[in-house]
Amino acid sequence: MTQQMKAAIINQYGRSGVLHIADIDRPTPGPNDVIVKVAAASLNPRDWLTMRGLYQARKSLEPFPITLGSDFSGEIVQLGALVSNFELGNKVFGMQPLRGKFGAFAQYVKIDATAIAAKPDGVNHIDAAAMPCAGMTSFQTLHNIAQVKAGETVLVNGASGGVGVYALQIAKALGARVVAVCGPDNADLCASLGADAVINYRQENFEDHTTAFDVVYDVIGRSGPKRSAGCLKPGGRYITTIPSVKTAAVAARSWLASKILPGKRKTSHLVLVKPQPADLDAMAQMLLFGKLRSVIDSRHDLNDIEQAFERSQTWRARGKIIIDIE
Ligand SMILES: NC(=O)c1ccc[n+]([C@@H]2O[C@H](COP(=O)([O-])OP(=O)(O)OC[C@H]3O[C@@H](n4cnc5c(N)ncnc54)[C@H](OP(=O)(O)O)[C@@H]3O)[C@@H](O)[C@H]2O)c1
Numbered sequence: 001m002t003q004q005m006k007a008a009i010i011n012q013y014g015r016s017g018v019l020h021i022a023d024i025d026r027p028t029p030g031p032n033d034v035i036v037k038v039a040a041a042s043l044n045p046r047d048w049l050t051m052r053g054l055y056q057a058r059k060s061l062e063p064f065p066i067t068l069g070s071d072f073s074g075e076i077v078q079l080g081a082l083v084s085n086f087e088l089g090n091k092v093f094g095m096q097p098l099r100g101k102f103g104a105f106a107q108y109v110k111i112d113a114t115a116i117a118a119k120p121d122g123v124n125h126i127d128a129a130a131m132p133c134a135g136m137t138s139f140q141t142l143h144n145i146a147q148v149k150a151g152e153t154v155l156v157n158g159a160s161g162g163v164g165v166y167a168l169q170i171a172k173a174l175g176a177r178v179v180a181v182c183g184p185d186n187a188d189l190c191a192s193l194g195a196d197a198v199i200n201y202r203q204e205n206f207e208d209h210t211t212a213f214d215v216v217y218d219v220i221g222r223s224g225p226k227r228s229a230g231c232l233k234p235g236g237r238y239i240t241t242i243p244s245v246k247t248a249a250v251a252a253r254s255w256l257a258s259k260i261l262p263g264k265r266k267t268s269h270l271v272l273v274k275p276q277p278a279d280l281d282a283m284a285q286m287l288l289f290g291k292l293r294s295v296i297d298s299r300h301d302l303n304d305i306e307q308a309f310e311r312s313q314t315w316r317a318r319g320k321i322i323i324d325i326e
Contacts, residue, residue: 002026007106008305008323009065013053019306024065027103027110028078034086034113035078039125041104042071043312043321044133044162050102051309056243060100069104069323070096072111073119073128083113091119093284095132095275105305105323117280120288127287130294130320131166135283137241137273138167138217142174145269146215146237150175155206155213155231158220159195160186162320163241165295166283167217168193173291179213181206189295189318207231215239220315225250225268235264241271295319 002025010018029035047068049055073093076086086092094116096102103109119128142148154171158164159180171178172194179197180190187198199206206216207223209231216228221242228238240247247270254268286292297317300308301324308321 002028005107006302007067007103008069008302009067010051011064013051015052016306016310019051019068019309021303021305022065024067024106026108029080029083029110031080031082032112032114033080033110034076034083034092034116036072036074036092036109036111036116037077038072038074038104038107038109038325040073040129041069041323041325042130042132042134042162043308043323044070045312046070046098046133047102047105048309048313057099061102062100067103067106069102069106069109071129071132071134072104072109073125074109074325077108080113086113086116086118091121091125092116093119093125093128093132094277094280095136095273097275098272105302105325107325115275115277117277117284120284123284123287125326126296126299126322126324127294128284130162130296130322131283131287132275132280133273134162134320135166135170135292136276136279137163137271138170138219139279139283140273140276141217141239141241141269141271142167142170142215145239145271146217148174148176148215151177152214153177153179153212153233154215154217155179155181157181157201157206157216157218157223159190159198160318161219161315162297162317163219165189165193165319166292167219168195169292171215171217173286176215179206186318193293193295218242225254225266229266232266234266236266237269238266239269239271243270243272297321299324
């Protein structure tokens with residue numbers, strides 16, 4: 001008989017009342033997968049967007065019941081036949097790719113062994129589980145897309161949320177001067193994470209700062225390439241995390257224009273995070289050596305996961321929301 005486990009599942013889409021803790025079959029690994037006993041998981045807006053049926057990649061999801069959850073940290077308890085990069089008992093962390101996969105809000109998660117990284121012993125499961133999606137999104141934005149150089153000025157709009165707290169610290173680690181945009185209650189948090197200046201968006205519009213920034217990282221998607229154009233320096237980069245037909249089209253047009261008309265143009269980009277073990281490794285080392293910290297908004301038991309979803313849907317999280325599984 002298949003062994004059972006506890007998991008947070010939905011059998012239909014909805015705003016509330018659709019998320020349940022149920023006993024379901026434990027996953028079994030495909031040849032390239034591992035099964036991880038989850039110690040902690042973290043919540044991302046994509047989890048509740050999926051619960052509501054609003055997730056962009058909804059068509060790629062498996063049929064109901066869907067076990068939600070992307071990010072986790074835990075211990076490998078089963079290996080697929082072709083897995084050679086990990087052993088039983090290894091502590092690992094990671095995230096499911098954006099299309100079609102979830103399953104971390106459960107006692108056991110199945111994941112492709114090429115998508116995860118080893119968790120250093122000196123980093124706890126909470127800090128590791130907090131990082132994958134939010135941390136990698138900012139890492140890939142600032143390293144790969146914006147290619148931030150020391151001395152540049154990076155503005156992070158939405159600096160106190162899950163993605164923003166990593167963005168701020170990674171931009172600082174790259175040698176940038178960092179301007180954080182957040183509400184009045186989070187100015188101290190952003191300053192404590194290294195922000196050189198803080199803009200309270202309730203009192204001031206960062207778009208009014210003419211030619212001030214090399215990079216506008218619009219984590220929360222409240223601005224746009226046209227609105228941000230005036231505050232970018234020549235050669236400035238605007239990057240949004242919000243995938244839509246419009247943001248994808250603007251990014252594609254910007255890419256094409258930069259190829260046809262090279263020079264110090266302002267460019268627009270859309271980040272779509274990809275699980276990359278090398279990026280996870282790099283950030284785990286930063287956590288280990290105190291160059292980065294995970295900011296934890298709140299912790300919730302798996303049985304109380306609805307409270308965690310309610311909290312995330314307020315858009316008021318300070319850093320990451322954790323689900324304790326073990
Ligand atoms: N494309 C990708 O690959 C990718 C990957 C990860 C996330 N995302 C997307 O990125 C977005 C942010 O994710 P997240 O995890 O950071 O969300 P989150 O943690 O829920 O964001 C909460 C934060 O948003 C801030 N906020 C709310 N309204 C704001 C405003 N008008 N201006 C500035 N800040 C505001 C809040 O700060 P105050 O309380 O101070 O207002 C709070 O700290 C989501 O839409 C998510 O789906 C995309």
